[in-house]
Amino acid sequence: MNSAEQPAPYGTGSTASAAPVTPLQRKVRIPHLQQAKDEGRRFAMLTAYDQYAAQIFDEAGIEVLLIGDSAANNVYGYESTLPVTVDELLPLCRAVSRASHHALVVADLPFGSYEASPAQAVMTAVRFLKEGLVAAVKVEGTHRHAPHVRAMVEAGIPVMAHIGFTPQSEHALGGYRVQGRGDSGQAIIDDAVALAEAGSFAVLMEMVPASVAAAVDAAVHVPTIGIGAGNATTGQVLVWQDMAGLRGGRVAKFVKQYAQLREILSEAARSYGDEVRSGVFPGEEHSF
Ligand code: KIV
Numbered sequence: 001m002n003s004a005e006q007p008a009p010y011g012t013g014s015t016a017s018a019a020p021v022t023p024l025q026r027k028v029r030i031p032h033l034q035q036a037k038d039e040g041r042r043f044a045m046l047t048a049y050d051q052y053a054a055q056i057f058d059e060a061g062i063e064v065l066l067i068g069d070s071a072a073n074n075v076y077g078y079e080s081t082l083p084v085t086v087d088e089l090l091p092l093c094r095a096v097s098r099a100s101h102h103a104l105v106v107a108d109l110p111f112g113s114y115e116a117s118p119a120q121a122v123m124t125a126v127r128f129l130k131e132g133l134v135a136a137v138k139v140e141g142t143h144r145h146a147p148h149v150r151a152m153v154e155a156g157i158p159v160m161a162h163i164g165f166t167p168q169s170e171h172a173l174g175g176y177r178v179q180g181r182g183d184s185g186q187a188i189i190d191d192a193v194a195l196a197e198a199g200s201f202a203v204l205m206e207m208v209p210a211s212v213a214a215a216v217d218a219a220v221h222v223p224t225i226g227i228g229a230g231n232a233t234t235g236q237v238l239v240w241q242d243m244a245g246l247r248g249g250r251v252a253k254f255v256k257q258y259a260q261l262r263e264i265l266s267e268a269a270r271s272y273g274d275e276v277r278s279g280v281f282p283g284e285e286h287s288f
Pocket of ligand 1: 066067068069070071108162204206227237238239
C-alpha cells in the first residue's frame with residue numbers, strides 16, 4: 001500500500017473540509033487532534049456517560065467522547081457539577097471506554113480531586129486511566145494550575161485544559177457568565193498559553209467571546225475546543241442531552257438541538273402506558 005492509499009488517521013477527510021467523516025476508520029489518538037489543527041480540519045466532541053450513547057456517538061464518527069463532570073447534572077440529578085465524586089464518575093468512564101472503539105475517551109477530574117497539589121492531581125488522574133480506562137483527563141483551571149498539568153503530563157497522563165467559564169468555580173465566578181469580556185480577554189489568552197506550555201494537548205474554552213477564542217486559537221499551537229466560544233476553534237463540544245434535546249428547561253444560547261429526544265421518549269412512554277392499561281400490550285406476537 002503506498003502512502004496515497006493509507007487510510008486517513010481518522011475519518012475519511014484528509015484536507016480542510018466540512019464533509020462528514022463517518023464512520024471513523026481507526027482509533028483517534030491525541031496526535032490526530034494536533035494533525036487536525038495543523039491541517040485546518042475540525043473535529044467534534046460530545047459528552048457520553050453510558051454504553052449506548054457512547055456506542056452511538058462512536059459509530060456516528062464523533063472523534064472525542066467526554067465523561068464530563070456534567071454527569072452530576074445529567075446522570076445523578078445534582079444542581080451543579082460540584083458534588084459529583086471520583087467514585088461516581090469511574091463506573092461511567094468504564095462503560096463509555098468499553099463501548100468506544102474509535103473515539104478518544106477523555107474524563108473530567110471532578111471538583112476537589114486535583115486542586116490541592118500536583119501530587120493529588122497525578123494520583124487522581126492515574127485512577128481515571130487505570131480504573132476508568134480512559135485515554136486522557138480534563139481539568140478546569142487557570143495559569144495557576146500549570147504545575148498540576150505539568151506533573152500529570154510528566155507522569156505520562158495526557159491532559160486537556162478547560163478555561164474560560166469553569167463550572168466547578170461557579171461560586172467564585174459569581175454564577176454562569178461569559179468570561180473574558182473586555183480587558184479580561186487577555187487573562188484567558190494567558191491561561192491558555194500557560195496551560196499549553198505546561199503540556200496540555202488541547203485547550204477547551206467555555207463561554208468566552210468568539211474573538212477571544214480566536215485569539216487563543218492563534219496563540220497556542222495545540223488544538224482548541226469550544227463550547228459557547230464561537231467558530232474559530234479546532235473542535236466543538238456539547239453535552240449530548242443538550243445536543244439531542246433530551247434535557248428539559250431553558251436551552252443555553254450556545255446549544256443547538258439536533259433532535260427532540262425528550263418528546264420522542266415521552267410519546268413512547270405514554271403509548272406504552274396506554275397500551276398496558278388498555279390490555280393492547282402484550283399482544284399475541286409478544287407472548288409465548
Ligand atoms: O462536563 C462537561 O460536560 C464539560 C463540557 C465542556 C462539555 O466539561
